Amino acid sequence: KRQSFFTQQYFQEQNRNRTIFYSTDPYRRKHYTLYNNIYQTTCLNSKETHLKSVQNLKIQNDKETINCKYYFPNATTLTLQNKLSPTYNLISVNLSRVIPLKQLTKLVIESNPISLTKLIELLRCTPHIHTLVLKSMSLYGINYNSIQQNQSFQLVSNANTITNVTCNGECTLEKLQILVALFPRIQHLTIKPHTKNLESCTRFLVEKTNRNTNHLCSLCLLTTAKNWLTRLNTLIASETLLDDYMLKMIDWHLYLWW
Numbered sequence: 001k002r003q004s005f006f007t008q009q010y011f012q013e014q015n016r017n018r019t020i021f022y023s024t025d026p027y028r029r030k031h032y033t034l035y036n037n038i039y040q041t042t043c044l045n046s047k048e049t050h051l052k053s054v055q056n057l058k059i060q061n062d063k064e065t066i067n068c069k070y071y072f073p074n075a076t077t078l079t080l081q082n083k084l085s086p087t088y089n090l091i092s093v094n095l096s097r098v099i100p101l102k103q104l105t106k107l108v109i110e111s112n113p114i115s116l117t118k119l120i121e122l123l124r125c126t127p128h129i130h131t132l133v134l135k136s137m138s139l140y141g142i143n144y145n146s147i148q149q150n151q152s153f154q155l156v157s158n159a160n161t162i163t164n165v166t167c168n169g170e171c172t173l174e175k176l177q178i179l180v181a182l183f184p185r186i187q188h189l190t191i192k193p194h195t196k197n198l199e200s201c202t203r204f205l206v207e208k209t210n211r212n213t214n215h216l217c218s219l220c221l222l223t224t225a226k227n228w229l230t231r232l233n234t235l236i237a238s239e240t241l242l243d244d245y246m247l248k249m250i251d252w253h254l255y256l257w258w
Helices: 090-095 116-125 151-159 173-182 195-206 228-239
Strands: 006-013 016-023 031-034 042-044 056-059 077-080 106-109 131-134 164-171 188-193 218-221 246-250 253-257
Touching: 090 116, 106 116, 116 151, 151 173, 164 173, 173 188, 173 195, 188 195, 195 218, 195 228, 228 246, 228 253
Parallel strands: 031 056, 056 077, 077 106, 106 131, 131 164, 164 188, 188 218
Antiparallel strands: 006 016, 006 042, 218 253, 246 253
16 A cells, blocks of 8 residues: 655745645655745654755755754755845854755855855855855955955865856956955856956956966856957957957857857
8 A cells, every 4th residue: 555645834925825735755856945934844644854855955044944854865956045144153053954065066045145254154064065156245344365364265265166156246356356266166157247347357367377267267247238249359369368269149148268
């Protein structure tokens, strides 16, 4: 006789109370979202709290992990939405209740914006991340020269293996300098520079003397203007920044490979 196991989940979405009722055993889903629960999750005939099939976990609020009865032992992708704990080390403590942080290979942070301090804290606990996606990053109170002397910054910079970085928020030259200093093994970078910073940001990234971009080989510029392709071609040619490269506009995004 086949047995079925069910769970009931309450959450709030767009100021409305909602309920999901689903089977936990036959329903081998790879994606799971921890919502802002308004009641304790109720399980009927549930044998265990480990959801082994989940590979991609999305968390609306890291505080929701405190009383969460589920653990996701095989998750490798983590997406953080909305609010993150303001306390310095509580984010990683809360997250470790539901997911093995050292197992993660992709981290997506959709909270807007995340401070550099919080980002560094997260990365210290997730040493095997290779892909990082940021909605926005705040540099409030951060200085490029002084942050490089910070011990935590140095530890993460020396240890992380991140090769693919996306920053969807507007990117200044200073923010770009900090990003590549923090991720010196970066190979693929996606950013959204302001039009006035286009040449300075591109020059900084492709300069042969920049040790932090030795591995960088592709750049994607988001939501670009029509004349950006011409501007970059002119810059690269006039200053002989690259010997062999390709520029292409795809759906208003400008791609540079070299």
